[in-house]
Amino acid sequence: MPQRYCCICSNHANKYVDGKKITMHRFPSNDKVRKVWIKRCHMIRSDFNFKNYDQTRLCSEHFVGKCGPTKEHPIPTLFPTRIFKLSRMDASESTSDASDQNKEESMDTSTEMESVQTADTSLHTTGASEYASLDMHDYFGSEFTTVTSDFVHVNKCTQTVFAVSQDQSVQTNKMSTELKNNFCQTDSNKCDFLCQASKPDIVFEDIQESDEKIMFYTGIPNKGTFNLLFNEIVVPYHRTQTDTVKNCGGRPRCLRIIDEFLLVLMRLRLGLLIEDLSDRFHISRSTCATIINTWIDFLSVNLSFLxxxxxxxxxxxxxxxxxxxxxxxxxxxxxxxxxxxxxxxxxxxxxxxxxxxxxxxxxxxxxxxxxxxxxxxxxxxxxxxxxxxxxxxxxxxxxxxxxxxxxxxxxxxxxxxxxxxxxxxxxxxxxxxxxxxxxxxxxxxxxxxxxxxxxxxxxxxxxxxxxxxxxxxxxxxxxxxxxxxxxxxxxxxxxxxxxx
CATH class of the missing domain: 3.30.420.10 (Ribonuclease H-like superfamily/Ribonuclease H)
Incomplete structure (x- = not known):
């Protein structure tokens, strides 16, 4: 039976991303093009068996324009941990020699860094702060700092490493948008043992600078009161959760404990549905319901002193x-x-x-x-x-x-x-x-x-x-x-x- 899910990411048919419907595409019948597809997918997921390519599907998000393979761009280029430079067939891609593959993987990063910096200086100024913020929230694991990329840019202020690529057939500003959209995606299999794969839409750092926002989202009047309350209850809660994981063999949750607390307060203050909260915090509905039920039981006891x-x-x-x-x-x-x-x-x-x-x-x-x-x-x-x-x-x-x-x-x-x-x-x-x-x-x-x-x-x-x-x-x-x-x-x- 053909796969309903993409062999690289967690996308599936009929899903919508940025207003576009995800489409699934079978591997091409042309031998040369198919070999390039398999080679690139194997470089991203070495643990996956691509021999049964008739039943394997690749989603439209991995192609230029994110609309699937086209006549101008038939080769997948956009992957969670790597962005390839070429999106069309040429002599180097049509052969499957190992020497060509090694040649592609051993590019001189220092030379490419200069070319990227001269091509788009705005990426250095506007994108770096956003990626630094993502890294500072600790919602990315070590996989994101050791990815193999065509071009690597190192932010001197935050020491944040992220993949950058330049597609000669696409305008530079469009490349920056595609890079931003694809950098935060990650392979679902690799993130099972990591913390949250991507930063939630809202975390405590986003509202802590304004007492009005804290009051609006949580019902607590200001940041100082929030911190005092959190410090009063976080230690026993963290110990309870740690003991439960050790005794029952459960796996740690992907959200930070302060963001779990924020999630529950938003549920109470704003009356948001579980489906809405799961989308905002990038977690499953069952995980969101478990977090809410656990915290409700805990808070009903530990807030009784108020x-x-x-x-x-x-x-x-x-x-x-x-x-x-x-x-x-x-x-x-x-x-x-x-x-x-x-x-x-x-x-x-x-x-x-x-x-x-x-x-x-x-x-x-x-x-x-x-x-x-x-x-x-x-x-x-x-x-x-x-x-x-x-x-x-x-x-x-x-x-x-x-x-x-x-x-x-x-x-x-x-x-x-x-x-x-x-x-x-x-x-x-x-x-x-x-x-x-x-x-x-x-x-x-x-x-x-x-x-x-x-x-x-x-x-x-x-x-x-x-x-x-x-x-x-x-x-x-x-x-x-x-x-x-x-x-x-x-x-x-x-x-x-x-x-x-």
């Missing part, structure tokens, strides 16, 4: 002036929030998940903030049918409240029968009597609303993580609570909502 219930002394010391004047014993402001999710197939689960308030299947959680606006308690996610009172009773927040504390809630929390026996005072807006509010009740409602609005602002910060927006897939039900708590923990890294 959500902590402060003691009464700390709460009093950090109490804002507005609360000190009106509600000096306020310990927490409580509210519930809901997130849309897909409707489950089970009828019993449908009734548990359906929220009459939202008229949709939802997850429901309870949040509590201190007077400074920092989230100090978060419950697990429950089905949307649960009431505010039942959620308050089951989530366990009552165990944190002490006698003499005040708790601010809205009118849906009719929990005085739960808090009064413990000596906890409930701050709740007054209800209408005789169809109207008195002047004192209007003033009290306004005063409570002005202070309670901060819990709504805290909910907004959490919901800015787009993984929680829209309709969450029902497939995330097993990790929904962990994902929600991670988003809450990351939102606590932002400055307090209420100033002193």
């Amino acid at each position: 959500i902590s219930w402060p003691d009464k002394e700390t709460n009093d010391r950090t109490m804002p002036v507005d609360f000190q004047m009106k509600y000096p014993n306020c310990r927490a402001i409580i509210d519930c929030t809901e997130f849309f999710t897909e409707t489950p197939q089970s009828l019993s689960n449908k009734s548990l998940m359906f929220s009459h308030y939202k008229s949709h299947s939802t997850w429901k959680a309870l949040l509590a903030i201190n007077p400074r606006g920092v989230i100090t308690f978060v419950s697990d996610l429950w089905g949307g049918s649960i009431s505010d009172k039942q959620l308050f009773k089951k989530c366990g927040i009552l165990d944190y409240l002490e006698a003499g504390d005040q708790t601010m809630v809205d009118k849906g929390f009719l929990i005085s029968d739960l808090t009064t026996p413990k000596g906890v005072e409930i701050i709740i807006p007054p209800f209408k009597r005789n169809g109207r509010f008195s002047r004192r009740e209007v003033e009290e409602t306004r005063r409570i609303a002005n202070l309670r609005i901060h819990v709504e602002r805290a909910n907004e910060r959490v919901k800015n993580f787009r993984i929680l927006q829209g309709t969450m897939p029902i497939t995330l039900s097993k990790v929904a609570s962990k994902t929600f708590k991670i988003c809450v923990a990351l939102s606590n890294l932002q400055p307090p909502l209420v100033l002193r």
